[in-house]
Amino acid sequence: MKEAAPGRNTGSGLRSISQQHIPARNGERSTYFTDIDFDKQGKQAGFVYFPHSPHDDAWGTIRVPLAVIANGEGPTILLEGGNHGDEYEGPIALGELIRTLDPQSVQGRLIIIPAINAPAVDAGRRTSPIDGKNMNRVFPGDHAGTITEQIAAFVNDELLPRADALLSLHSGGSSLNIVPSTIVIPCPDKKQFQRCLDAAHAFGAPMCVVMDNLGDRRLCVTAAMAAGLTCVSTEMAGGGVVTPSALDLCRQGMLRVLRLWDVLAGDEASSNAASRKQPYFEMRGAKAYVIASEHGIFEPQAVAGAQVEQGEIAGRIHFLTAPGKEPVTLYFQEPGIVYSTRQYGIVHPGNTCAVVASPQSGHFA
Structure with a gap:
């Protein structure tokens, strides 16, 4: 995790935002409010409210669930779920944690936002039904912006500065099937990258993938990495359903990471040491993505988890209302494991049909 700032984890210097208006980055004043006191010991479960x-x-207001579980001194861990509203395993696991965790078993502080994009979670949609925005593409947010931008700004300016580490729980959502995995963002700071990699392996998913999201820096985890936090994301299956095996992995992996980070009792030192010897996979830029070139129906030729070679057929796009037109064939441009496949049959130019993760080359380490 990042180096502790003066006063971190002791309560000193961490202002409560209870019923306050906090100055925003852009000169506007933020309008959110909450009855949660971040410096208080014990368990608090409530909401942060955004005028709407x-x-x-x-x-009216939009309310986002928020919980703090604190006991004594120790690291502060931020746990996030529901960034996309059609990804269910994370919110379920975090809700269970809020309800069942005894504060006396915590050493430090957990800040939990189980349904960060609450409007999208209520609608079961990737994006917010209010402003149509993807929360994981608006960071660092805007206190004077739309609801999604305001929630992101709250997380960026009020929660990330309090935290030492972030665990961001995702799945493939409605549009993707993904091999259950952990994700680490490449980082020029080798020590920070290794801490992230250690935590990713401690989670215990079948794959660990290093990816830079095609260079996009508007994600919650990239904002957290830039702030110096130790960060791990997950992808727990997908298809727009709750996968029992992925949910169980999410529950157990979350606890393993919290033990590794010394917030919960338990010995995960062996996982920390072993992770340095374990391989990971890389998303090697744009060629890892099989992208649709036409509007039609995609017929995949490989399932998630399959081993493929460069030049192998990824699938074909069929034209159902133009039966005389030959299908267009798409090919894998990288060898490796099929990391994700598109759930929807219909595709438009630019849609991702499949993604390949390749064995590490040492480029990021």
Whole structure:
């Protein structure tokens, strides 16, 4: 995890935002409020509220669930789920943690936001039904922006500075099937990267993948990495359903990482040492992605988890209302494991149909 700032984990210097208005980065004043006191010991479960004035609720609010479980001194861990509203394993596991965890078993502080994009979670959609935005593409957010941007700004400016580490729980959602895995963002700081890799392997997923999301820096985890946190993301299956085996992995992996980070009792030192010897996979840029070139129906030729070679057929795009037109064949441009496949049959130009993760080359280490 990152080096502790003066006063970190002791409560000193960490201002509560209870019923306060906090100055925003862009000169505006933020308008969110909460009854959660981040410096208080014990368990608190409540909400952070963002003013929202639609047609049917002139002085309404959007509320986002928020919990703090604190006991004594120790690291502060931020746990996030529901960044995309159609990814269910993380919110379920975090809700269970909030309900069942005894504060006396904690050494430090957990800040838990199990359904960070609450409007999207309620709708079961990847993006918010209010402003149509993907929360994981708006960081660092905007206190004077739309609801999604305001929630992201709250996380970026109020939660990340308090934290030493972030565990961000995702799945493939409605549009993807993904091999259950942990994800680490490449990082020029070798020590920070190794801490992330250690935690990713301690989680215990079948694969660990290093990827840079095609260079996109608008994700929660990239904001956290830039702030110096130790960060791990997960992908727990997908297809728009709850996968029991992935949910169980999410529950157990979360606890293993929290033990590794010394917030929960338990010895995970062996996982820390072993992770340095374990391989990981890489997403090697744009060629890892099989991208649709036409509007049609995609017929895959390989399932998630399959081993493929460069030049092998990834699938074909069929034209159902133009039966005389020959299908277009798409090919894998990298060898490795099929990491994810598209769940929807229909594709449009630019849609990702499959992604390949290749064995490590040592480029990021």
